[in-house]
Amino acid sequence: MSHITCCSSYLPKKMSSSYSSFSSSMVAVTLVMVLLLVDSSSAKLSTNFYSKTCPKLLSTVESEVKSAVSEEKRMGASLLRLHFHDCFVQGCDGSILLDDTSSFRGEQTAGPNNKSIRGLNVIERIKSKVEDVCPGVVSCADIVAIAARDSVVLLGGPSWNVKLGRRDSRTASFSAANGGQIPAPTSNLNTLIKTFQAKGLSTKDMVALSGSHTIGQARCTVFRARVHNDTNIDSSFARTRQGNCPLNSGDNNLAPLDLQTPTTFDVNYYKNLVNQKGLFHSDQELHNGGSTDSLVETYSKNPKTFNSDFAAAMIKMGDISPLTGSKGEIRKKCGRVN
Numbered sequence: 001m002s003h004i005t006c007c008s009s010y011l012p013k014k015m016s017s018s019y020s021s022f023s024s025s026m027v028a029v030t031l032v033m034v035l036l037l038v039d040s041s042s043a044k045l046s047t048n049f050y051s052k053t054c055p056k057l058l059s060t061v062e063s064e065v066k067s068a069v070s071e072e073k074r075m076g077a078s079l080l081r082l083h084f085h086d087c088f089v090q091g092c093d094g095s096i097l098l099d100d101t102s103s104f105r106g107e108q109t110a111g112p113n114n115k116s117i118r119g120l121n122v123i124e125r126i127k128s129k130v131e132d133v134c135p136g137v138v139s140c141a142d143i144v145a146i147a148a149r150d151s152v153v154l155l156g157g158p159s160w161n162v163k164l165g166r167r168d169s170r171t172a173s174f175s176a177a178n179g180g181q182i183p184a185p186t187s188n189l190n191t192l193i194k195t196f197q198a199k200g201l202s203t204k205d206m207v208a209l210s211g212s213h214t215i216g217q218a219r220c221t222v223f224r225a226r227v228h229n230d231t232n233i234d235s236s237f238a239r240t241r242q243g244n245c246p247l248n249s250g251d252n253n254l255a256p257l258d259l260q261t262p263t264t265f266d267v268n269y270y271k272n273l274v275n276q277k278g279l280f281h282s283d284q285e286l287h288n289g290g291s292t293d294s295l296v297e298t299y300s301k302n303p304k305t306f307n308s309d310f311a312a313a314m315i316k317m318g319d320i321s322p323l324t325g326s327k328g329e330i331r332k333k334c335g336r337v338n
């Protein structure tokens with residue numbers, strides 16, 4: 001939602017009925033200044049940012065995502081997660097895409113990303129196609145945001161208009177990526193709420209965005225403790241998952257985050273939670289007798305509500321601290337600074 005749109009139509013009516021013209025103009029000036037301040041971090045993101053400078057952008061990204069996802073459906077999940085992990089560290093600035101070099105340590109080997117993030121090569125391929133049609137114009141951070149949306153759509157989820165105009169960072173932060181800004185699968189509800197709140201996202205946004213775990217795969221090493229030790233877990237589900245995730249081996253064995261439809265973007269994730277079949281401790285925390293139970297139940301029964309809350313929350317997540325204007329750069333290759 002744009003503050004500007006909301007208030008330019010709302011203000012005059014209210015002013016003419018309740019304020020003198022002098023104080024109303026003071027109020028208007030003050031409000032506009034406040035709105036500009038509040039909005040300055042995302043003021044330049046807009047859905048039509050490249051409509052003149054790169055009209056083929058959206059179709060180029062879409063066709064590359066389509067071919068990557070048709071080759072391997074899981075790639076849709078991996079591209080969605082890349083956008084999340086980019087946005088939660090330094091904002092949505094492409095920082096996660098920067099490869100390590102002998103003199104530079106980026107985010108890719110930080111705990112939540114090491115041996116876990118995927119799709120960097122797909123983003124690099126899309127970038128090179130985009131460079132072919134409009135060189136030096138489109139940021140990698142924007143490509144990641146569009147690829148995340150296209151992935152969700154291809155797997156059957158909702159669509160939304162992606163706001164654009166982010167620029168790419170010249171830096172990345174290993175320590176921030178390692179420092180708890182990306183929530184861990186061992187988190188309790190309170191920690192989940194706080195880590196999203198720290199990025200300007202509400203509890204509702206957090207629960208809706210967690211619906212991303214309706215697609216994709218996870219390694220045994222991140223769900224072992226839950227399936228062997230947690231008590232708020234369906235026992236036959238726990239036994240099944242233990243089978244491919246023994247106590248002392250199999251760290252890299254994979255299991256689907258949604259046991260029912262792991263390549264379809266639907267509400268089965270929430271149905272699983274209601275049945276104590278969340279794969280991570282953190283997933284099950286969303287339905288464990290706490291404040292978010294009722295929202296999980298709502299989403300489990302109302303795909304339309306989930307889809308619209310999810311899309312709104314993705315737009316909010318994409319607005320986290322972008323670099324705009326002359327900040328940062330438009331990388332030539334996503335894996336390194338110019």
Ligand code: HEM
Pocket residue numbers: 074076077078079080081084115116117118183184185186187192206209210212213215216217218219220222257282
């Ligand atoms: C709420 C807190 C969250 C926690 C604790 C969490 C944790 C995790 C973990 C541990 C994995 C598996 C990693 C591995 O096995 O290597 C995973 C996978 C995944 N996460 Fe999350 N996540 C959270 C929120 C999100 C959000 C907000 C999104 C997207 C907007 C997301 C999208 C995904 C996807 C799609 C996968 C599967 C990736 C693939 O198959 O490549 N997650 N998450």
Ligand SMILES: *[C@@H]1O[C@H](CO)[C@@H](O)[C@H](O)[C@H]1NC(C)=O
Pocket residue numbers: 109110111114115
């Ligand atoms: C990343 O994972 C590999 C393999 O598990 C491990 O050897 C390496 O130490 C990890 N890197 C960091 C920075 O933790």
Ligand SMILES: *[C@@H]1O[C@H](CO)[C@@H](O)[C@H](O)[C@H]1NC(C)=O
Pocket residue numbers: 224225226228229247
């Ligand atoms: C289960 O909990 C016990 C006691 O806290 C702990 O020693 C053990 O390492 C845990 N097992 C796993 C797989 O996390």
